[in-house]
Amino acid sequence: MFSKYKKPASTGSLSPQPRPVAPTTPNVEAVPERASLMKPGPAKRPADVGAVDKEKRRKDKLQEIKLDLHKALLENLNLAALETATEQELRTEINAIANETLEDMGVALNREERQTLSQDLFFEVTGLGPLETLLKDDSVNDILVNGPQQIFVERDGKLQLTDITFKDEKHLLRIIDKIVSAVGRRVDESNPYVDARLADGSRFNAMVPPIAVDGSLVSIRKFKKDKLGIDDLVRFGAFSEEMAAYLQAAVSTRLNIIVSGGTGSGKTTTLNALSGFIDDSERILTIEDTAELQLQQTHVGRMESRPPNVEGKGGVSQRDCLKNALRMRPDRIIVGETRGEEVIDMLQAMNTGHDGSMTTIHANSARDGVSRLENMIAMAGIDMPIKAMRSQIASAVNLIVQASRLQDGSRRMTSITEITGMEGDVISMQEIFRYQRVGLTPDNKIIGHFTATGVRSHFSDRFKLWGYDLPAAIFEPMVAE
Secondary structure, eight states, X not given: OOOOOXXXXXOOOOSOOOOOOOOSSOOGGGOHHXXXXXXXXXXXXXXXXXXXXXXXXXXXXXXXXXXXXXXXXXXXXXXXXXXXXXXXXXXHHHHHHHHHHHHHXXXXXXXXXHHHHHHHHHHHHHSOTTHHHHHTOTTOOEEEEESTTOEEEEETTEEEEOSOOOSSHHHHHHHHHHHHHHTTOOXXXXXXXXXXXXXTSOEEEEEOTTTSTTSOEEEEEOOOSSOOOHHHHHHHTSSOHHHHHHHHHHHHTTOOEEEEEOTTSSHHHHHHHHHTTSOTTSOEEEEESSOOOOOOOSSEEEEEOBOOOTTSOOOBOHHHHHHHHTTSOOSEEXXXXXXXXXXXXXXXXXXTTOTTXXXXXXXXXXXXXXXXXXXXHHHTTOOOOHHHHHHHHHHHOOEEEEEXXXXXXXXXXXXXXXXXXXXXXXXXXXXXXXXXXXEEOXXXXXXXXXXXXXXXXXXXXXXXXXXXXXXXXXXXBOBOO
């Protein structure tokens, strides 16, 4: 089952000397070493200004036509019939209205332009306008909008600027309002930012003027339709088979686990994968700000927090959900992300009979993760001695899994660390697995391998009692041949 690896000054005169005069031109030949240390930057090709201007005028003209067609659709389309009409019927109706409007306007378009306009109008009516094409593109992971004229996407861990734009800021605001109103939330000058969830489960965040200076800012983390399991992540190189076997034992024996990592490092994906090891007979309650977890078990209760209304009332925080969850007879509690005062209730749940609970936090290492927990406890206004605070953390948390997004865009589980108790006032920890980087390829892809640290798991006896007798070989250090 497991892969096999080998174990791996001179002195000068004290009398004043005349100061040399600096040359008027730099002597490049005098410092060849410094010049050779610089990597050449990306080549910049001179743009064909005429072609760029022509393309821009064409796009602007199409945007104006599309705006006129959209107004005609709103005037002539039977919006009440949208709910019962099939997609083909709606497309046929939109094409008929568009063709009639274009004839009245005296505008001549080629077939490709007509098809593009027809598709854009369909998305304006039934979807999210210019964003709809990107949402349907499975190669896109993130959509980032910096004002109406600049839309970036992330593909394979790299950001790319698209040629898709909005007509203007009003157009962008209309799409934002369409998204947030569908989930009962609002965004305006008095409440300029919002978190929401799209119909397909994608995470949506927006910030509008005047806080967003150059136009509304939108971030969409796309929802993965196909849930990635442990086998998939091992195949993609996110971690090794040995780490997967260890994590299976950790989840199945009900260790309390925290997945730590930065933004976009794959924390939620890792948490989803780990949840696949939970037995189907257990009752699981999930608590999130924006529902993203995709648990496949039969007995799952999902909760989502809610912001206050216009009057400042009706808000339900993650802490409120967590307090109520403790009264709902859960076997395990999974908090999508712990970021505030709910950390107290989360740690208490882990300490009072809800073994096997899991959550994620933002941190760059296991030790930083512990510090973040301490900071969140302090932010909650709990006046607790530092030793008592750390003792609470040490007894509640058993394992910290560190997820990272590396510089080449790849995502790796870079460390698995156990919390073993207290030594004086310090939480004692031991790293079991890590990702060892060894270099870069010419195209800047990271070269590395997963290895054990040689430390035997603190929970080995627990694993054995639960029927998970892991071979000692998986804890031996490994190096790539």
